[in-house]
Amino acid sequence: xxxxxxxxxxxxxxxxxxxxxxxxxxxxxxxxxxxxxxxxxxxxxxxxxxxxxxxxxxxxxxxxxxxxxxxxxxxxxxxxxxxxxxxxxxxxxxxxxxxxxxxxxxxxxxxxxxxxxxxxxxxxxxxxxxxxxxxxxxxxxxxxxxxxxxxxxxxxxxxxxxxxxxxxxxxxxxxxxxxxxxxxxxxxxxxxxxxxxxxxxxxxxxxxxxxxxxxxxxxxxxxxxxxxxxxxxxxxxxxxxxxxxxxxxxxxxxxxxxxxxxxxxxxxxxxxxxxxxxxxxxxxxxxxxxxxxxxxxxxxxxxxxxxxxxxxxxxxxxxxxxxxxxxxxxxxxxxxxxxx
Ligand SMILES: [Zn+2]
Numbered sequence: 001x002x003x004x005x006x007x008x009x010x011x012x013x014x015x016x017x018x019x020x021x022x023x024x025x026x027x028x029x030x031x032x033x034x035x036x037x038x039x040x041x042x043x044x045x046x047x048x049x050x051x052x053x054x055x056x057x058x059x060x061x062x063x064x065x066x067x068x069x070x071x072x073x074x075x076x077x078x079x080x081x082x083x084x085x086x087x088x089x090x091x092x093x094x095x096x097x098x099x100x101x102x103x104x105x106x107x108x109x110x111x112x113x114x115x116x117x118x119x120x121x122x123x124x125x126x127x128x129x130x131x132x133x134x135x136x137x138x139x140x141x142x143x144x145x146x147x148x149x150x151x152x153x154x155x156x157x158x159x160x161x162x163x164x165x166x167x168x169x170x171x172x173x174x175x176x177x178x179x180x181x182x183x184x185x186x187x188x189x190x191x192x193x194x195x196x197x198x199x200x201x202x203x204x205x206x207x208x209x210x211x212x213x214x215x216x217x218x219x220x221x222x223x224x225x226x227x228x229x230x231x232x233x234x235x236x237x238x239x240x241x242x243x244x245x246x247x248x249x250x251x252x253x254x255x256x257x258x259x260x261x262x263x264x265x266x267x268x269x270x271x272x273x274x275x276x277x278x279x280x281x282x283x284x285x286x287x288x289x290x291x292x293x294x295x296x297x298x299x300x301x302x303x304x305x306x307x308x309x310x311x312x313x314x315x316x317x318x319x320x321x322x323x324x325x326x327x328x329x330x331x332x333x334x335x336x337x338x339x340x
Pocket of ligand 1: 088089091092093094095096100103105106
């Protein structure tokens, strides 16, 4: 089968890889008609995250179940399924509390290599959720977005306690930040401030429900959010970047008693603990338990109430993954969908 392999920073190719097999009886093998490139794939691409080379890439997927192991009972061959980037049993106390990314049996990087024609999914019964039937092709981008970026943006908005009567500020205009705007809108936020200086992304943020755009960054961005909120700061702030600057911007944009939901993946970031202590804000975040939200997402997408697939502004055949990585790295594309 064909699959994307990274050989080092900036070096991505599509090559023949061994087709995955059932390894343990709780596994499923799925055929992947569409996968995508994640902002977090850019960390190793830019040489910021350490990795051993070569590495099969991808962790976002939808697909048709080809084969299941003997212990899989609810997921069946032929079903169209969505899963997330962590495998989870969905039965332990942590999963039942909605924190499947911290499942006692969790398997981080479970779907590694999803930018390919087939992928092995561990703990298939817990990890995968089937759609009500075969989706219309036009729904596939939105279902694929549910696998990671929608779930991550949604979790950030929930963690930030976005809801009726709240002003929500979103730091980051990548796919996760933009879908954080969509989530805040769906959760009933009164006002949504998107922080972005890129015109096409501002436009999409408005389509998703942003009421205000702040172009300034850093301390100037914070000042602008304060200006828009009577000097107090936002009730809820979504941090969807993962740099020290963005985290500080999120913390300083939040009013005392407010909440920051942070989902950007950090690399070598020092949190200003003293500043945090005196800020009186609540912090919650980490790797999003996307699995918690999948049944709700499938319902919203199936009934065409949300269209998170709009974040894909470039679609390429799997074989052209390399230009896709380049387009995301240079911010020419918000998010790239790969068809196999
Ligand atoms: Zn669990």
